[in-house]
Amino acid sequence: MTGSEAIAVQEVAQGGGLERAPKQRFHRLEVAAVIEETHDSKSVVFSIPEETRDQFDYLPGQFLTLKVPYGDKQLTRCYSLASSPHVDPEHKVTVKRVDGGRISNWINDVVKAGDEIEVMAPAGLFHLTDNTPAGDIVLFGGGSGITPVFSILKSALKTTDRKVKLIYANRNDQSVIFRDEIKAIAAEYIDRLEVVHILDSVHGFLTQPMVRQLVQGHEHGEYFICGPGPFMDTIESALVALGEPGARIHTERFVSPPDPDESEAAAEEARAAAQGSTATQFVVELDGEVHEVAYEKGDTLLQSMQKADLDAPASCEEGMCGACMCRVASGETQLGLNEVLSAAELAEGWTLACQSRPLTNDVKVKFPD
Numbered sequence: 552m553t554g555s556e557a558i559a560v561q562e563v564a565q566g567g568g569l570e571r572a573p574k575q576r577f578h579r580l581e582v583a584a585v586i587e588e589t590h591d592s593k594s595v596v597f598s599i600p601e602e603t604r605d606q607f608d609y610l611p612g613q614f615l616t617l618k619v620p621y622g623d624k625q626l627t628r629c630y631s632l633a634s635s636p637h638v639d640p641e642h643k644v645t646v647k648r649v650d651g652g653r654i655s656n657w658i659n660d661v662v663k664a665g666d667e668i669e670v671m672a673p674a675g676l677f678h679l680t681d682n683t684p685a686g687d688i689v690l691f692g693g694g695s696g697i698t699p700v701f702s703i704l705k706s707a708l709k710t711t712d713r714k715v716k717l718i719y720a721n722r723n724d725q726s727v728i729f730r731d732e733i734k735a736i737a738a739e740y741i742d743r744l745e746v747v748h749i750l751d752s753v754h755g756f757l758t759q760p761m762v763r764q765l766v767q768g769h770e771h772g773e774y775f776i777c778g779p780g781p782f783m784d785t786i787e788s789a790l791v792a793l794g795e796p797g798a799r800i801h802t803e804r805f806v807s808p809p810d811p812d813e814s815e816a817a818a819e820e821a822r823a824a825a826q827g828s829t830a831t832q833f834v835v836e837l838d839g840e841v842h843e844v845a846y847e848k849g850d851t852l853l854q855s856m857q858k859a860d861l862d863a864p865a866s867c868e869e870g871m872c873g874a875c876m877c878r879v880a881s882g883e884t885q886l887g888l889n890e891v892l893s894a895a896e897l898a899e900g901w902t903l904a905c906q907s908r909p910l911t912n913d914v915k916v917k918f919p920d
């Protein structure tokens with residue numbers, strides 16, 4: 552990513568007129584504290600300067616993107632906020648070591664209070680919203696996948712009167728992140744929160760019959776799932792087989808983006824694949840407004856929107872975080888890298904603005920409200 556690409560443009564009201572002001576994508580934040588959570592995970596608490604506080608407002612379940620110099624590369628990694636905007640004063644992410652992983656081990660071994668890290672404002676669609684449908688909330692967290700669901704759990708208990716069930720899977724007793732906090736919250740919300748711990752060492756991996764049993768009595772609830780791929784697939788399949796609608800099943804997949812050199816090669820391939828495009832414009836519905844956006848061959852939907860000064864939601868811009876998910880209402884598009892969207896979501900017309908190119912001149916996309 553070049554310096555100029557790292558700057559988006561925002562309209563600001565000034566003296567009655569609208570002027571362009573640079574909107575920084577990454578902010579240098581000081582690490583206020585590093586907390587040892589388990590033998591293989593640490594939390595990092597960030598200090599947010601007063602002047603950028605509103606940019607770091609977030610919804611429970613959203614994540615931060617960190618940019619870290621690593622050798623001769625700049626690697627970006629997303630980390631979900633484990634803190635809740637409704638309960639916790641701080642912005643806290645929790646990072647579990649990945650075997651052979653570069654940034655997770657760097658965070659666990661090297662980062663200390665007082666360090667500065669480049670961090671992008673919160674993003675992501677895996678979150679609780681005010682207009683989320685009623686019904687019980689069933690949260691599935693596997694290992695480090697507890698982070699966004701823990702944020703959702705705390706906010707849901709604080710801001711709604713919905714019942715919450717947490718099913719939390721871990722390798723063994725020593726790997727349970729936030730064990731004491733969860734215990735304390737369960738004692739405080741004894742009538743509304745149920746917690747079930749599943750330990751691989753005791754119960755084995757979660758199976759579909761186990762999922763069916765665990766969600767009994769919470770039918771037509773809302774499900775949030777985050778954890779290792781096979782764990783998530785088992786739960787999703789079980790819920791779909793039970794007839795739970797896709798709109799009530801929310802998933803967040805923890806993956807790393809490709810390294811910058813690999814993603815550039817993949818982007819080149821995707822550009823070449825979209826060479827036959829006949830599009831010169833497309834229509835986008837964003838925040839309830841409809842815009843006609845000029846299209847230059849080779850650009851992605853997101854790049855075209857940025858050129859048109861539209862403030863489209865985006866974060867990693869590598870096809871792996873899902874912040875720029877939007878739905879293709881008409882026309883044909885071609886999607887490059889995709890680490891987030893499931894086959895079902897693709898079939899429903901979802902795409903990623905950062906990786907998608909219009910192929911025909913009648914493309915219309917809509918961002919979620």
Ligand SMILES: Cc1cc2nc3c(=O)[nH]c(=O)nc-3n(C[C@H](O)[C@H](O)[C@H](O)COP(=O)(O)OP(=O)(O)OC[C@H]3O[C@@H](n4cnc5c(N)ncnc54)[C@H](O)[C@@H]3O)c2cc1C
Nearest residue numbers: 629630631645646647651652653654655695698805806807
């Ligand atoms: C929205 C989102 C939220 C997330 N939230 C969290 C969270 O709250 N907590 C958390 O712990 N994680 C979270 N993650 C995952 C996190 O972003 C990283 O993917 C994770 O920390 C591993 O990064 P890493 O740099 O340590 O591993 P990487 O260096 O990316 O390595 C990943 C794997 O690839 C292998 N590998 C290493 N180097 C190479 C190479 N050069 N080429 C090929 N393979 C290689 C490693 O052995 C390892 O198995 C989240 C991810 C997403 C998308």
